[in-house]
Structures are given as structure tokens and as C-alpha cells.
Amino acid sequence: MGPDPLERSLFLQVEADLREAIGPPETQEALAPIDRLERLRETLAVLAVSLARTHGHLAWFLSGALTVLEPVLRWRALPAENRHSFGTTIPSPKQYTEAEDAVRRLQDAVTGITNVAPPQ
Structure with missing residues (x-):
């Protein structure tokens, strides 16, 4: 059974917003680290807002995605003194690539979820 029309609409928006935030590898890798981090954090915002708009299986799915991407919140793109870093770390280029x-x-x-036929 696929998503109902309201859920499908939400997921179409999620898909569009995620694709806007994170592009193809060659596009992302050409960005400065601070821009890569900004785009990754945008994906977290997309997921959080979408999670607030749904429930049930789709909410479970979105919360799982947020959990997997949560380490991005502890990343920083600029150097900082240890006492001012608040426990954040500078990720390696590989970590950016893996998150993207x-x-x-x-x-x-x-995309797969939204392409499942809606219930009749």
C-alpha cells in the first residue's frame, strides 16, 4: 500500500527540497566546506519540518533519516579555539561525501515511496 494523497504530496515536496539542497557529486565537491555544511544542514531542516507534518510509518521513516544525519549538527566548517568549539569538529572531505x-x-x-500507487 502506498502513501495517501496528502502523504504523497508531502513526500514530493521533500524530494524536491532534498534535490535542491544536495546536488550531484561533482557539484557538491566543488563547493567550499562551509557551503557543503550549509546544504547538509538544510536537509536536516527539510526532514524536521516534514516530520512535523506527518505521522505513522512516514514519520518513522523521516525520524530514522534524521537520526542517521544527526552527526552533521556537530560539524563546523571554520576553525575555532577548543573552548569556543562547543564540542564541534571539522569533518573530513570523505565525511562530507558520505553524508551527501x-x-x-x-x-x-x-522517489520510490512517491512512485508507489496510491490506495484505491
Whole structure:
């Protein structure tokens, strides 16, 4: 059974917003680290707002995606003194790439969910 029309509409918006935030690998890798981090944090905002608008299985799915991407919240793009870093770390280029790849897999999963035929 696929999503109902309201859920499908929400997921179409999620898909569009995620694709706007995280583009193809060559586009993302050309960005400065601070811009890459900004876009990854935008994906968290998209997921959080969407989670607030749904319930049930779709809410469970979105909360799982948020949990997986949560480490992004502890990243920073600029150097800081230890006492002013609030426990944040500067991620490696590989960590950026892995997080962006996770968002792309999420985009594909959302596409699959929205392409399931709605209930009759």
C-alpha cells in the first residue's frame, strides 16, 4: 500500500527540497566546506519540518533519516579555539561525501515511496 494523497504530496515536496539542497557529486565537491555544511544542514531542516507534518510509518521513516544525519549538527566548517568549539569538529572531505551520498540515497528512497500507487 502506498502513501495517501496528502502523504504523497508531502513526500514530493521533500524530494524536491532534498534535490535542491544536495546536488550531484561533482557539484557538491566543488563547493567550499562551509557551503557543503550549509546544504547538509538544510536537509536536516527539510526532514524536521516534514516530520512535523506527518505521522505513522512516514514519520518513522523521516525520524530514522534524521537520526542517521544527526552527526552533521556537530560539524563546523571554520576553525575555532577548543573552548569556543562547543564540542564541534571539522569533518573530513570523505565525511562530507558520505553524508551527501546518504542524502542522495534518501532522495532515491523518497522517489520510490512517491512512485508507489496510491490506495484505491
